[in-house]
Amino acid sequence: MASRRQGICALALLSVTILVTPAQAADSDRQILHLLNRLAFGPTAAEFAYVKSVGIERFITEQLDPDAIAEPLALRFRLAQLATTSLSAAELRQFFGPARAVDGIKPSPEDIRAAAERSALVAREAAEARIWRAVMSRRQLQQVMVNFWFNHFNIFAGEGLERIWVGNYEDKAIRPYALGHFRDLLLAVARHPAMLIYLDNTRNTASPRTGQDRLNENFAREVMELHTLGVDGGYTQDDIETLARALTGWRVNPPDAVQYPEFAAVFDGTRHDYGPKVFLGRRLVATGKAEGEEALAMLAASPATAHHIAWELAQYFVVDAPPPALVDRLAARFLATDGDIREVLRTLFDSPEFWASAGEKYKTPYEFVISAVRSANLPVNNLRPLVAWMARLGMPLYGCQTPDGYHNTEAAWLSPDAILQRIGFATALARGALPISRDGAADGPQPRPDAQRLAALLGASFSPATRAAIAAAPAADRAALILGSPDFMRR
Helix, strand or coil: CHHHHHHHHHHHHHHHHCCCCCCCCCHHHHHHHHHHHHCCCCCCHHHHHHHHHHCHHHHHHHHCCHHHCCCCHHHHHHHHCCCCCCCCHHHHHHHHCCCCCECCECCCHHHHHHHHHHHHHHHHHHHHHHHHHHHHCCCHHHHHHHHHHHHHCCCCCCCHHHHHHHHHHHHHHHHHHCCCEHHHHHHHHHHCHHHHHHCCHHHCEEECCCCEEECCCHHHHHHHHHHCCCCCCCCCHHHHHHHHHHCCCEEECCCCCCCCCCCCEEECHHHCCCCCCEECCEECCCCCHHHHHHHHHHHHCCHHHHHHHHHHHHHHHCCCCCCHHHHHHHHHHHHHCCCEHHHHHHHHHCCHHHHCCCCCCECCHHHHHHHHHHHHCCCCCCCHHHHHHHHHCCCCCCCCCCCCCCCCCHHHHCCHHHHHHHHHHHHHHHCCCCCCCCCCHHHCCCCCCCHHHHHHHHHHHCCHHHHHHHHHCCHHHHHHHHHCCCCCCEC
C-alpha cells in the first residue's frame, strides 16, 4: 500500500512540475506518434503499426478521404444497436412527444415524465454514437474534425428539443461536411432546427401583414462573430441587423404542421422581411429563403472568414498561438479552393510548423479520456463511466452552454486540481476500477492495460523524467504512471 501511494505521489509531482515536450527518440516513431495525436484521438498499437508500414504520406491521404475507409464491423454493429440515431429530426420531435402546452392543453405529469425519459434516451444514444466513433473508427481525422466543428458551431444540449436534436445535428449538419466545402457546412448548420432554436432565430420574425417586426439579432451576430468573419471581421451593427432581416422566416416546423410535416425546419414566407437590403456593402439580389442563403454564401467566401477559420485550424492542430505566416498560407489556400476544408488541411499537414509542434498542445478532457482508452487497448462495452469522467473533468459532452464552444488551449484546462483529477482517471482505468468492459463492477474484475505494451507504444514521447519515474515505480503502478504522465496529457 505504501509503495502504491508513493507511486501516485510521484506521478502527481511529475505532472504538476514537468510539463515538457517529448524526449528525443527515433524520428520515425516520434513523427508517427505526433501524427496520431493530431489526426486521431491518440495512437493505438494497430494504427501505429499501420502507419509505420504504409508511411505517413499515405496515411494522411487516406484520412482526408474518409468515405474510402471501411469502418470496423464491431463499430457498425455498435451503431446499429442505437435505436434513435437513425431517426430524422422530424421523427425525433414526434418521438419526444408532448412535454409542453399545445393549443392551451397542458400535458399530464405522465406525459412530461415519459417525454423526459425519451429525451434522456436520445441524448444518451447520441453520446454513445460519438464516443464509439471516436474510440473505434478508422476514419479518425473525420471524428477529430467533427469534434472541432461541433465546438466551432456549438449548441447546448440542455433540455427540450435541443437535447433530442443534438445527435441529429452532429450527424446530419456536421459530419457529412466536416472535410468538404465550408459554405456547405455553414448552410447545413444554419438550416438545422437545433441551431435555429439554440440561437433564437425562431424568435426572429417580420410580419408584413401587420407591419410589426420582432427582429432577434442573436443568430445573426453569432454567425458573423463566431462562425465566419470573427470579432474583428470588419462588419458593422447595420450588417448584423441586415443579416437578421435576411434570416427572418427561418424557423422550426410545429409538430402538427400540415405543410412539409417531414421537415423539422422550414422557411415561412409570412414571417420574412422582403424589404431591400445592403449587406457588407453589397445589395442582396435574392429574395425569400434564398436571400439568407445568399448572405451566408457571401460570409463563407469572405477573406475575413478565411483568416478566422485558418487561425482556428492552426490553433487546434499546431499551437495555441499559431504563427501568422502559417495562418496566412492556410487562409490563402482557403480562398483559392473556395473554402475546401480538405485542401486547407492538406496544406496544414504539409507545413513545417505542424511537424515542429509535437507535444505543444494540451489535451482537452475529451481528448484525454478518449486517447487513454484507445492507447490502453481495453475492451469497451459500457460507456457510462467515460461520459461521467468527462463531466467530472469539466467537459460534459454536449454540455457547453455558450455558443463559442469548449476551448482547446492549455490555459483553459491546465491547473493543479485538474491534473489531480486526470491522475484519478488514469489510476482508475489502469487498476481496472472503471466498469467499462462489463456493465457493473459486480460482474468481476475489469481487464487492465499492459504497462509494457503501453511503454512500447508511447515510449518515443516519454521525457527522461517520465522514463525515470516509470522505471522506479512498482510494476503495478506503471500503467497509471504512463497514462497520468505529463507527456500523455499533451499531444
